[in-house]
Amino acid sequence: MAQQRALPQSKETLLQSYNKRLKDDIKSMMDNFTEIIKTAKIEDETQVSRATQGEQDNYEMHVRASNIVRAGESLMKLVSDLKQFLILNDFPSVNEAIDQRNQQLRALQEECDRKLTALRDEVSIDLYELEEEYYSSRYQ
Amino acid sequence: MATYSLANEQRLRALEDIEREICAILQNAGTVILELSKEKTKEQLLHRQAAAFTASVQHVEAELSAQIRYLTQVATGQPHEGSSYSSSKDCQMALQRVDYARLKLSDVARTCEQMLEN
Numbered sequence: 001m002a003q004q005r006a007l008p009q010s011k012e013t014l015l016q017s018y019n020k021r022l023k024d025d026i027k028s029m030m031d032n033f034t035e036i037i038k039t040a041k042i043e044d045e046t047q048v049s050r051a052t053q054g055e056q057d058n059y060e061m062h063v064r065a066s067n068i069v070r071a072g073e074s075l076m077k078l079v080s081d082l083k084q085f086l087i088l089n090d091f092p093s094v095n096e097a098i099d100q101r102n103q104q105l106r107a108l109q110e111e112c113d114r115k116l117t118a119l120r121d122e123v124s125i126d127l128y129e130l131e132e133e134y135y136s137s138r139y140q
Numbered sequence: 141m142a143t144y145s146l147a148n149e150q151r152l153r154a155l156e157d158i159e160r161e162i163c164a165i166l167q168n169a170g171t172v173i174l175e176l177s178k179e180k181t182k183e184q185l186l187h188r189q190a191a192a193f194t195a196s197v198q199h200v201e202a203e204l205s206a207q208i209r210y211l212t213q214v215a216t217g218q219p220h221e222g223s224s225y226s227s228s229k230d231c232q233m234a235l236q237r238v239d240y241a242r243l244k245l246s247d248v249a250r251t252c253e254q255m256l257e258n
Contacts, residue, residue, distance in 0.1 A: 011217040018208050026201045033169055033193065040176045065173065072166045075200070079159050082207055086151055089215040093148035098222045105227040112234035116241055123245070130252070 011089070018085075021078050028071040032064040039064075151207065158203050161196055168193040 039057050046053040172189045175181050 011215050012212075015208055015212050015215065019205070022201065022204050022208070026197060029165070029169075029197055030194075033172075036173060037176070037190070061173070065169075068169055069166060072162055075162050075204075076159060078204070079155050079162070082204070082211070083152060083155050085211055085215070086148070086155070086207075088220075089211065090148055090151070091214055091216060091220060093151075094220050095222060096147070098224050101224040102227040105224060105231040109227070109231040109234040112231075112238050116234075116237060119241060 014085075018078060018082065021074065025071040025074045025078070029068055032067045032071070036061055036064050036068075151210075154203065155207065158200055161200055165193060165196045165200065168196065 039060055043053070048056075168189050172186060172193065175186050175189070
């Protein structure tokens with residue numbers, strides 16, 4: 001019973017972690033993109049020389065662009081994890097798939113049995129004639 | 141299990157679309173930064189790409205939140221214990237009956253041919 005109670009908590013924690021990852025990655029993307037746009041603005045007055053400011057802005061943009069790419073990759077991993085979770089835990093879909101498979105197999109089995117029954121009826125008529133022929137022959 | 145339900149396939153397709161949209165988001169961001177790096181920027185293109193970036197990010201967030209919300213509702217934390225083994229076994233037995241009947245009929249046919257040759 002304690003173990004059963006532990007499992008749903010881990011699933012809930014997992015889903016909460018998915019939510020957190022989603023929020024963090026989206027926030028990272030938006031913030032870094034916004035900051036890149038802001039950094040692209042050329043200031044007339046700078047605390048350091050223009051060359052130094054340019055180098056600093058260049059480095060900052062590189063870092064922020066890398067952060068956007070990292071957040072994008074993290075989102076792709078999240079989507080992959082969600083796909084896996086969906087396949088394993090979407091019970092309504094799994095139930096429906098099992099029902100469909102059962103119906104297909106049952107239909108095939110009924111078709112086989114129906115054809116066998118029809119075959120039995122035909123063969124019994126032929127066998128009757130064969131027996132007549134056999135028992136009235138010299139090979140009996 | 142080779143067959144998945146239609147709803148499950150739709151959800152997986154939706155997640156694949158989200159993956160493509162994430163790639164488009166990164167592409168839009170790259171286009172905006174590339175445009176900003178030029179001496180003469182095309183403002184219309186810049187605004188369009190930036191708006192597309194923002195719209196795509198919000199769309200991706202909404203879609204993924206919806207998927208996580210759905211999973212929160214359906215996930216039970218227990219492993220699924222259903223199977224189609226029993227009907228698979230019954231079907232297998234029916235096919236074996238068919239094979240056995242075919243075998244016996246071929247024996248009868250062979251016997252009849254031998255009798256006819258003699």
